[in-house]
Amino acid sequence: MHFNHDNRVGPELAVALVNAEPEADLEAILRDHAIRWPRLDAQGVAVLRSWSDALRAAFETAEPDERCAVINRLLDEAAGRLHLTTHDGLDPHLHLVADEKDVVARVKAVTAGGLAFLTAWTGGTRLGICDRDGCRLVFVDTSRNGRRRYCSARCGNYDAVARHRASRPRT
Numbered sequence: 001m002h003f004n005h006d007n008r009v010g011p012e013l014a015v016a017l018v019n020a021e022p023e024a025d026l027e028a029i030l031r032d033h034a035i036r037w038p039r040l041d042a043q044g045v046a047v048l049r050s051w052s053d054a055l056r057a058a059f060e061t062a063e064p065d066e067r068c069a070v071i072n073r074l075l076d077e078a079a080g081r082l083h084l085t086t087h088d089g090l091d092p093h094l095h096l097v098a099d100e101k102d103v104v105a106r107v108k109a110v111t112a113g114g115l116a117f118l119t120a121w122t123g124g125t126r127l128g129i130c131d132r133d134g135c136r137l138v139f140v141d142t143s144r145n146g147r148r149r150y151c152s153a154r155c156g157n158y159d160a161v162a163r164h165r166a167s168r169p170r171t
């Protein structure tokens with residue numbers, strides 16, 4: 001899998017936004033993902049919270065057709081004009097909105113676009129939600145075999161122990 005910076009940033013930022021706690025500092029998350037000019041006002045925070053709920057559907061659905069439909073709806077809302085950019089000395093890459101757009105528009109575009117590119121390049125199988133009961137965390141599956149099932153090793157271990165206990169004969 002080849003990623004340039006926005007192709008990697010988009011899906012990773014989508015994961016971080018979907019997994020963010022209700023009290024999380026969204027501006028800090030944007031800064032962590034190298035979003036330029038990340039300043040958010042209260043309205044921007046509210047819009048990005050509901051955008052994160054919309055992004056979640058792209059991870060939760062298992063059917064490729066349904067996933068494409070979900071991401072197409074995100075693109076309808078987020079994408080502007082497709083154009084090439086070389087900002088910050090980076091190799092030419094595609095942006096879905098102009099750099100002078102406000103931060104909310106840029107975040108929508110990079111997350112929707114990132115999920116779209118990833119889905120197109122990976123056969124639609126690399127977005128997932130944790131298999132452990134009660135865990136709602138989502139992930140991008142960058143494993144070699146593409147069979148990741150858990151958000152973290154911790155959830156995987158927890159489930160393995162629970163299965164082991166369940167399989168033991170009762171005394």
Ligand SMILES: [Zn+2]
Pocket residue numbers: 005006085087093095
């Ligand atoms: Zn860029």
Ligand SMILES: [Zn+2]
Pocket residue numbers: 130131132135136137150151152155
């Ligand atoms: Zn988990």
